[in-house]
Amino acid sequence: MSDKSRISKQIPLFNNYINTTDIHLQQNDPVSGNPNWQRLGLSVTEANEWQSKRLFWKDTLYPKYSDPLQSTSAVKAQVQNFITDFRTFAMPLLNIIASNKNANTADEAIYNFKTGRKKPTRHNTAIADAVVFDAKPLGGGEFKFSCRTGHDNNRASKATGADSVQLSFMIVDAVSNVAALHAESTGMQREIFTKAQFIKNCDADNVCKRLVVFARWYNTKHPLLAGPWSAVKVMVIA
Numbered sequence: 001m002s003d004k005s006r007i008s009k010q011i012p013l014f015n016n017y018i019n020t021t022d023i024h025l026q027q028n029d030p031v032s033g034n035p036n037w038q039r040l041g042l043s044v045t046e047a048n049e050w051q052s053k054r055l056f057w058k059d060t061l062y063p064k065y066s067d068p069l070q071s072t073s074a075v076k077a078q079v080q081n082f083i084t085d086f087r088t089f090a091m092p093l094l095n096i097i098a099s100n101k102n103a104n105t106a107d108e109a110i111y112n113f114k115t116g117r118k119k120p121t122r123h124n125t126a127i128a129d130a131v132v133f134d135a136k137p138l139g140g141g142e143f144k145f146s147c148r149t150g151h152d153n154n155r156a157s158k159a160t161g162a163d164s165v166q167l168s169f170m171i172v173d174a175v176s177n178v179a180a181l182h183a184e185s186t187g188m189q190r191e192i193f194t195k196a197q198f199i200k201n202c203d204a205d206n207v208c209k210r211l212v213v214f215a216r217w218y219n220t221k222h223p224l225l226a227g228p229w230s231a232v233k234v235m236v237i238a
Helices: 011-026 044-066 073-099 105-111
Strands: 132-139 142-148 164-172 189-193 197-201 210-218 233-236
Touching: 011 044, 011 073, 011 105, 044 073, 073 105, 132 210, 132 233, 142 210, 164 197, 189 197
Parallel strands: none
Antiparallel strands: 132 142, 142 197, 164 189, 164 210, 210 233
């Protein structure tokens, strides 16, 4: 439903509104270089009609209303009818502007509307929990991983702020110096799983080789907030 309170019926306020909004519509957006009416989703026909109505108001009707010698009852009635007609014309366009993704807080103030969009939540705290995980060999090169936090007992669940688990792993014939390996070592591969319990397939061709793996809590939308890597585990692929 259109909110007609966006456009005041009080003549001084209406005068300011129709002039300010039309000037803003015709100005170029400093970022894109396009006119604001285009940025806000209006057509050239709609923008031109808005300006045409404003110019008639500014150059013809409002001067008559403001001149004591011309401000007759007929002129005053014409002013009221103009405001009513302009509100009917402008409200659907204001709905288009208010729902446009390019509308900003400056537009809200100029056109007197609220977009209703919530401000985006800022995520700036890294995940503190480390992953505690078990990996049970299932045969055929597969492991069943069960991941949890250190304070979640034995129940598989994701840490607060995480939407997934990320593995850093390597499959090797033998491991001579595990202590020298870390999650960022050359040759490590990455894989993401969106559940706290999942199957990791190492391929049956790799049976009897070793899976060297680290794990951490991960957020796919905010990768920089990933948790710390776990200690390394080395498991025989069965």
